[in-house]
Amino acid sequence: MIDSGIDRRDFLKVLGxxxxxxxxxxxxxxxxxxxxxxxxxxxxxxxxxxxGIGVYYNxxxxxxxAGCSINGRVREGRVLKLEGNPDSGINKxxxxxxxxxxxxxxxxxxxxxxxxxxxxxxxxxxxxxxAYALIAxxxxxxxxxxxxxxxxxxxGHLKALLGNYLESIGTKNHFxxxxxxxxxxxxxxxxxxxxxxxxxxxxxxxxxxxxxxxFLGSWISPVHFSQQYAQFRKGMDGQRGVLIQxxxxxxxxxxxxxxxxxxxxxxxxxxxxxxINALGTTSxxxxxxxxxxxxxxxxxxxxxxxxxxxxxxxxLKLRSPSLILAGSAVExxxxxxxxxxxxxxxxxxxxxxxxxxxxxxxxxxxxLAPIVGSTASLKxxxxxxxxxxxxxxxxxxxxxxxTAPGAFKFKDNMAKVGFKVAFxxxxxxxxxxxDLVLPLDSALEDWGxxxxxxxxxxxxxxIQQPLMEKLHANTRSMGDILLTLLKQRRAxxxxxxxxxxxxxxxxxxxxxxxxxxxxxxxxxxxNEALTRGVLKISSSSATLAxxxxxxxxxxxxxxxxxxxxxxxxxxxxxxxLRDGRxxxxxxxxxxxxxxxxxxxxxxxxxxxxxxxxLGIVDGDxxxxxxxxxxxxxxxxxxxxxxxxxVSVPLGRGHEAMGRYAKGYGVNPFGILDAIFDKETGELAxxxxxxxIKKTGARVLIVKxxxxxxxxxxxxxxxxxxxxDQVDLSExx
Amino acid sequence: MYRxxxxxxxxxxxxxxxxxxxxxxxxxxxxxxDSLGPEIQQPIEFPHNxxxxxxxxxxxxxxDPLKGGMEIDCQYxxxxxxxxxxxxxxxxxKCIGCHQNIESVRNKPRIVELFKYWDAKKPVPWKKVHDLPxxxxxxxxRHIKRFVEQQNRPTQExxxxxxxxxxxMTVARRQKTLSMGWCASCHEKAHPVTAAGGTPVGDQAYxxxxxxxxxxxxxxxxxxxxxxxxxxxxxx
Numbered sequence: 001m002i003d004s005g006i007d008r009r010d011f012l013k014v015l016g017x018x019x020x021x022x023x024x025x026x027x028x029x030x031x032x033x034x035x036x037x038x039x040x041x042x043x044x045x046x047x048x049x050x051x052g053i054g055v056y057y058n059x060x061x062x063x064x065x066a067g068c069s070i071n072g073r074v075r076e077g078r079v080l081k082l083e084g085n086p087d088s089g090i091n092k093x094x095x096x097x098x099x100x101x102x103x104x105x106x107x108x109x110x111x112x113x114x115x116x117x118x119x120x121x122x123x124x125x126x127x128x129x130x131a132y133a134l135i136a137x138x139x140x141x142x143x144x145x146x147x148x149x150x151x152x153x154x155x156g157h158l159k160a161l162l163g164n165y166l167e168s169i170g171t172k173n174h175f176x177x178x179x180x181x182x183x184x185x186x187x188x189x190x191x192x193x194x195x196x197x198x199x200x201x202x203x204x205x206x207x208x209x210x211x212x213x214x215f216l217g218s219w220i221s222p223v224h225f226s227q228q229y230a231q232f233r234k235g236m237d238g239q240r241g242v243l244i245q246x247x248x249x250x251x252x253x254x255x256x257x258x259x260x261x262x263x264x265x266x267x268x269x270x271x272x273x274x275x276i277n278a279l280g281t282t283s284x285x286x287x288x289x290x291x292x293x294x295x296x297x298x299x300x301x302x303x304x305x306x307x308x309x310x311x312x313x314x315x316l317k318l319r320s321p322s323l324i325l326a327g328s329a330v331e332x333x334x335x336x337x338x339x340x341x342x343x344x345x346x347x348x349x350x351x352x353x354x355x356x357x358x359x360x361x362x363x364x365x366x367x368l369a370p371i372v373g374s375t376a377s378l379k380x381x382x383x384x385x386x387x388x389x390x391x392x393x394x395x396x397x398x399x400x401x402x403t404a405p406g407a408f409k410f411k412d413n414m415a416k417v418g419f420k421v422a423f424x425x426x427x428x429x430x431x432x433x434x435d436l437v438l439p440l441d442s443a444l445e446d447w448g449x450x451x452x453x454x455x456x457x458x459x460x461x462x463i464q465q466p467l468m469e470k471l472h473a474n475t476r477s478m479g480d481i482l483l484t485l486l487k488q489r490r491a492x493x494x495x496x497x498x499x500x501x502x503x504x505x506x507x508x509x510x511x512x513x514x515x516x517x518x519x520x521x522x523x524x525x526x527n528e529a530l531t532r533g534v535l536k537i538s539s540s541s542a543t544l545a546x547x548x549x550x551x552x553x554x555x556x557x558x559x560x561x562x563x564x565x566x567x568x569x570x571x572x573x574x575x576x577l578r579d580g581r582x583x584x585x586x587x588x589x590x591x592x593x594x595x596x597x598x599x600x601x602x603x604x605x606x607x608x609x610x611x612x613x614l615g616i617v618d619g620d621x622x623x624x625x626x627x628x629x630x631x632x633x634x635x636x637x638x639x640x641x642x643x644x645x646v647s648v649p650l651g652r653g654h655e656a657m658g659r660y661a662k663g664y665g666v667n668p669f670g671i672l673d674a675i676f677d678k679e680t681g682e683l684a685x686x687x688x689x690x691x692i693k694k695t696g697a698r699v700l701i702v703k704x705x706x707x708x709x710x711x712x713x714x715x716x717x718x719x720x721x722x723x724d725q726v727d728l729s730e731x732x
Numbered sequence: 733m734y735r736x737x738x739x740x741x742x743x744x745x746x747x748x749x750x751x752x753x754x755x756x757x758x759x760x761x762x763x764x765x766d767s768l769g770p771e772i773q774q775p776i777e778f779p780h781n782x783x784x785x786x787x788x789x790x791x792x793x794x795x796d797p798l799k800g801g802m803e804i805d806c807q808y809x810x811x812x813x814x815x816x817x818x819x820x821x822x823x824x825x826k827c828i829g830c831h832q833n834i835e836s837v838r839n840k841p842r843i844v845e846l847f848k849y850w851d852a853k854k855p856v857p858w859k860k861v862h863d864l865p866x867x868x869x870x871x872x873x874r875h876i877k878r879f880v881e882q883q884n885r886p887t888q889e890x891x892x893x894x895x896x897x898x899x900x901m902t903v904a905r906r907q908k909t910l911s912m913g914w915c916a917s918c919h920e921k922a923h924p925v926t927a928a929g930g931t932p933v934g935d936q937a938y939x940x941x942x943x944x945x946x947x948x949x950x951x952x953x954x955x956x957x958x959x960x961x962x963x964x965x966x967x968x
Contacts, residue, residue, distance in 0.1 A: 042823040042825070043853050051818050051821075
């Protein structure tokens with residue numbers, strides 16, 4: 001009746017009048033609601049528990065592997081806010097956005113709450129006793145080599161327990177998988193510096209030349225590097241540090257650089273050798289190696305102009321020490337480790353090793369040292385699955401069904417295993433394929449110890465302790481589960497440990513001398529450790545080598561573009577979503593990407609020139625097709641990318657994992673080809689080639705950026721100059 | 733045909749519906765000084781009069797406390813009020829701490845009920861009697877500090893400004909509107925900002941006021957100020 005009679009203007013009139021009517025009637029005093037809510041007191045309260053007043057506990061952040069220490073505010077028995085623990089040398093009281101979102105991991109409504117056993121296509125809830133008995137039953141009569149255990153990177157006492165359990169069931173098949181691990185950089189560093197990860201000292205450098213290392217966003221230990229970066233920018237002797245970032249797709253660090261140089265994907269090493277050539281300070285085998293990399297050759301390969309190379313070389317000569325970083329963007333190629341080695345060579349030539357590249361601490365307890373993951377490890381598991389080698393598969397802290405490259409067909413291969421156990425916080429893609437899902441305590445409910453791979457500030461053992469009581473009665477700590485499983489096998493050995501807490505406390509007290517508290521009272525030592533949240537341990541430094549490592553260093557010639565798949569595909573690593581394990585934390589989905597300001601969705605970054613060529617405008621839904629699959633997402637015209645490349649951020653596109661992750665965006669892991677680094681066997685993340693096609697659909701991009709989008713709205717806040725016009729010496 | 737009538741009819745109808753709804757809303761008006769809240773059913777009918785009430789004047793030694801009160805200070809149980817923004821509810825432990833030693837009432841139905849909760853280690857699900865909306869942050873601590881600690885007023889009087897004469901109630905019942913206008917009715921009264929009046933002198937007095945303290949002393953020679961001056965003091 002009124003469907004056609006009222007237009008927008010009339011509707012607003014009605015709304016206005018009814019609003020006025022409400023106001024006139026004196027509504028708005030309605031504030032006090034008595035007798036509706038329940039107010040619950042403590043049954044027994046300690047003196048320090050005062051309603052409304054927070055207490056603070058230290059623990060360790062579990063959102064990434066950097067190992068930042070956290071300080072949680074707990075009020076009325078609920079953890080409300082996480083901040084950094086000032087006692088930790090890694091993050092020194094600071095915490096990134098990813099870490100802040102840790103409370104949403106804990107309170108996530110989609111956590112698994114009961115052990116679930118597969119019954120056809122459905123899951124049914126079972127008791128823990130039954131679950132443990134089932135594991136024991138499924139392992140009987142199965143040979144050790146028929147069992148595989150897949151996990152993310154682990155360290156500390158959990159690693160020790162896990163190792164013991166694997167030994168007790170007689171298997172050596174422990175596959176450690178991290179989708180975004182710096183494998184190529186580790187290999188190159190071992191050759192150049194003799195250690196996998198030296199301590200990088202940005203704060204001591206006067207120039208930082210970073211090849212694709214997003215150290216402010218997602219690389220290795222971003223909170224630590226950000227603090228070093230602040231120091232670097234303040235400078236020494238009145239000289240502000242200069243940052244030059246070389247990459248094919250702009251990262252957060254690239255956006256902060258004084259000079260951002262775009263290179264053809266995969267030619268970062270060529271540019272590094274070109275700079276060594278331009279420095280002209282070398283002799284012998286290095287001079288021999290860089291001889292072919294003259295200006296003409298390097299410019300042709302990389303797209304970086306000769307004058308730009310000369311400017312960088314001049315700057316590096318002028319200011320010392322400098323620091324050259326090889327980051328995650330250079331290692332994602334079939335020659336990734338070689339690329340990184342060529343860049344490391346620059347540090348050797350400039351004499352930075354020992355100055356801005358320092359020796360890391362040794363881990364005095366090898367049994368607690370981290371085992372680091374790689375996709376190469378997942379590949380060997382996948383090969384075994386294809387061969388039908390395994391009858392039982394355990395999965396912990398990894399989600400390979402989501403993060404394995406599409407070419408692996410991991411989901412299909414996993415189905416060949418007879419009995420699959422997933423230890424999980426959420427029903428993620430891998431847990432959905434499992435036969436038995438065992439619910440884990442959240443990181444804020446759990447006990448543990450951790451030794452980070454990158455020891456930013458000397459050896460430290462991070463303590464993880466519960467910040468509050470468990471939210472769900474039937475979740476268990478991974479440590480407790482392993483202990484129970486171990487008791488099935490070695491009851492005598494572990495009978496003295498009632499639970500994981502007892503195990504942890506016992507073994508720390510046993511070694512308190514080595515932990516720097518010899519002679520002190522047990523309880524004092526333990527309470528002190530829990531209060532501080534981190535144990536700083538004096539330890540020797542590893543030996544740093546300063547090797548040229550030129551032998552075998554060979555960069556491939558430029559290849560001709562594939563006509564069918566002409567574009568490079570760069571999976572984007574964002575500071576908040578990383579490999580997608582936290583995509584179900586709505587704060588992270590909601591916080592705009594720092595460069596594009598897009599929220600809650602995936603996008604395809606295309607250079608405006610390329611877009612013009614293909615007739616693509618902002619918001620066009622484009623199909624990105626590789627040999628292994630295709631995805632469709634909205635196009636975003638982005639000047640910070642090489643015209644021959646497109647990029648889609650990782651982390652979104654979940655098919656499971658709860659209401660905040662499922663169905664948002666697309667998953668670029670799914671279209672990655674199985675191409676590997678020739679040296680390390682690691683997946684070459686950036687080696688996939690794709691083609692782009694318009695689908696005809698167009699959407700409105702949901703982003704914070706205004707219509708004028710970085711155009712400065714005519715205010716000329718910053719001068720716009722092309723890279724060729726910039727004189728780097730002006731910035732010194 | 734009557735299309736032009738549709739909108740006016742709709743407007744009048746909506747106006748009447750909304751206003752009649754709003755007018756019937758059983759809300760206290762701003763001007764009422766005392767406004768009784770609803771009676772609230774509690775899981776245990778806690779007798780405030782027995783605990784906080786005055787002693788039986790005919791029985792100076794208080795030999796039969798059941799006939800009079802115990803004159804227990806409010807802060808003995810509501811111990812958080814002076815330490816925190818929220819007053820909280822005393823932990824169950826507090827009740828038991830005394831009652832396990834009071835044999836005479838041990839078998840009374842309410843006490844039996846209380847011990848049932850204690851044995852099960854479950855808190856009593858009390859209903860909130862004074863429930864401010866979440867956008868209002870009333871600070872108990874500041875009021876206790878000012879009235880009880882600085883000005884040495886009796887606790888029952890200070891608490892009573894907002895909670896009424898609790899010592900005469902069994903289950904507590906809201907006595908005041910607790911609306912913003914009602915808060916302002918106190919905070920708009922001018923208070924002396926001299927040390928003599930007990931109000932902190934100097935800059936701090938500024939924060940007790942809706943406005944800045946008067947620039948000059950009034951006729952009696954005292955500088956006066958009013959309640960908190962900043963929206964953010966309560967709405968944060």
